[in-house]
Amino acid sequence: MSNGYNEKVIEVFSNPKNVGKIDNADGVGTVGNATCGDIMKIYLKIKNNIIVDAKFQTFGCAAAIATSSTATEMIIGKTVDEAERLTNADVVENLGGLPAQKMHCSVLAEEAIREAIKDYRAKQK
Template sequence: MPVYSEKVMDHFQHPRNVGEITDADGIGELGNPTCGDIMKIYIKVKDDKIEDVKFKTFGCGAAVATSSMVTELVKGKTLEEAEKISNAAVAEALDGLPPVKMHCSNLAADALHLAIEDYKSVKAGKGHIAKVETCDHEHEGLDELEHA
């Protein structure tokens, strides 16, 4: 098992804000089951503030913990503040992630940003944005590692 920090283990075992918001104002979905991670973040917005946030995640321990952490970080924050939170900041708030997990399983802030984008898109009358299928670690295949 990867060496996870106590904070990661805490968020994995006791994830905060799990679930869905049925009347969400914005939904961001990111990932790809082939890679092993899908994150879906729901936000409820009032007066440009994130009044409520929930998530659903398919993925490893790091994926669950980063999703949980990002919801905790942005609850009650303004959209502007939430947009500034990066994947790196989420990892840092968890006392770091194993290097191998930094790319593939650390996308929770991106998913949150998509939820905000979705909210803005709907508000502007442009409808919902599409979910984003990403697999950015595909290049780290066996062939490169086996004879490194």
């Protein structure tokens, strides 16, 4: 494909993991807006401060879908604090890079996870 995506990104986009929603999620985060062409929604299941499951729903381009999939995979099994420190650079590195004009999509994944954690913490109070 001549779209600037590497093979890993195409593979993840073709077979994304953790697609869907979690009923009774402990934290839900939604970022982006449809006008800009990207919305990402992340659901977290958290037990004993560990992220035991994460799922996503994304309206967006191939990069947005690939970063959603990879970001959820990267945080499962991590503590909430560890997950909160995940950056878009970590996700992009895991994917082996993204075209420059697609970097903003990876920021959405980071932000959606932080929103979901914020939601989780708010519910804890």
